[in-house]
Amino acid sequence: MNIQKKAIVITGGSGGIGQACARAFKNHPLILTDYSQEKVDDTVEELIKEGFDVKGIACDITNKNDIDKLIKYVADHGSLKAMIHTAGVSGTVKDLKKVYTIDLIATELLVDAFYKLAEKDSVAILLSSMMAHTVPENKDYDEALANPQAPESFNIVSRFVNNDSDLMYNFAKRGVQLLTHKHADKWGQKGARIVSVSPGVIETPMALKAAEEHPERMETIKQATPLKRNGQPEDVANVICFLASDAASFITSTDILVDGGVIHNIKKMT
Numbered sequence: 001m002n003i004q005k006k007a008i009v010i011t012g013g014s015g016g017i018g019q020a021c022a023r024a025f026k027n028h029p030l031i032l033t034d035y036s037q038e039k040v041d042d043t044v045e046e047l048i049k050e051g052f053d054v055k056g057i058a059c060d061i062t063n064k065n066d067i068d069k070l071i072k073y074v075a076d077h078g079s080l081k082a083m084i085h086t087a088g089v090s091g092t093v094k095d096l097k098k099v100y101t102i103d104l105i106a107t108e109l110l111v112d113a114f115y116k117l118a119e120k121d122s123v124a125i126l127l128s129s130m131m132a133h134t135v136p137e138n139k140d141y142d143e144a145l146a147n148p149q150a151p152e153s154f155n156i157v158s159r160f161v162n163n164d165s166d167l168m169y170n171f172a173k174r175g176v177q178l179l180t181h182k183h184a185d186k187w188g189q190k191g192a193r194i195v196s197v198s199p200g201v202i203e204t205p206m207a208l209k210a211a212e213e214h215p216e217r218m219e220t221i222k223q224a225t226p227l228k229r230n231g232q233p234e235d236v237a238n239v240i241c242f243l244a245s246d247a248a249s250f251i252t253s254t255d256i257l258v259d260g261g262v263i264h265n266i267k268k269m270t
């Protein structure tokens with residue numbers, strides 16, 4: 001796979017999928033970012049020891065000033081190949097507004113900001129979730145999900161989620177998929193692409209936390225998975241690596257499921 005040696009930026013770079021993505025891009029200049037500078041420094045130090053060309057900067061993705069600093073940092077270190085957006089929280093965060101803000105509003109803040117750096121063959125890869133595929137198309141909330149920065153967006157979506165943060169997560173992740181359609185034309189005018197990836201259950205700190213909360217649900221999901229196993233961060237990172245490469249140069253405005261086939265079976269059961 002041919003990926004030019006431009007910067008690969010990874011949000012949530014200290015998280016499970018973020019770190020696996022970093023390791024999948026050996027021989028590429030990497031810029032990692034995550035919520036805390038300490039976490040970023042630890043991850044960067046570890047990756048440098050493993051021989052990676054990597055640097056990092058902290059960024060709270062819900063904070064526009066932090067995003068501006070990140071954009072300047074990336075611009076100062078060369079041009080953009082890929083923005084891989086893995087930062088996020090799960091429904092175990094019981095604050096619905098927080099889930100919506102981090103998982104959806106901040107995603108669009110990043111897409112808007114990185115558009116300035118996008119050029120021919122750049123790509124934005126946004127982490128959605130297989131759970132987004134359980135939220136049906138519905139114009140009553142889809143317009144709000146596709147426009148998360150609009151003042152009424154959160155209130156409109158809230159009416160459909162019964163005060164349930166797991167459901168809010170599913171809706172927010174549907175919103176992430178809708179953002180790829182909304183922004184694809186604009187990115188396409190630059191010859192750049194925007195896609196989402198929807199993991200199933202991937203064994204990272206985020207999933208293990210969710211597993212502690214719903215052990216029986218996790219077992220049911222595993223049993224319903226055709227491959228009878230959970231995913232590993234590398235399962236997702238390898239697909240992201242492909243999507244960032246020129247081998248995927250005609251893939252944009254779409255979602256790629258990496259779920260071991262389970263969501264099809266879950267939808268049949270409900």
Ligand SMILES: NC(=O)c1ccc[n+]([C@@H]2O[C@H](COP(=O)([O-])OP(=O)(O)OC[C@H]3O[C@@H](n4cnc5c(N)ncnc54)[C@H](O)[C@@H]3O)[C@@H](O)[C@H]2O)c1
Binds near residue numbers: 018062130201206
């Ligand atoms: N692990 C799974 O099973 C699974 C399944 C479906 C989707 N996903 C999605 O994949 C992505 C990565 O998940 P993961 O399992 O690696 O999670 P993780 O918890 O290991 O990593 C997420 C990272 O995001 C960072 N983050 C959270 N809020 C932030 C903020 N405001 N600003 C900056 N950084 C912030 C965290 O510090 C953390 O390092 C998430 O978007 C998640 O929703 C994961």
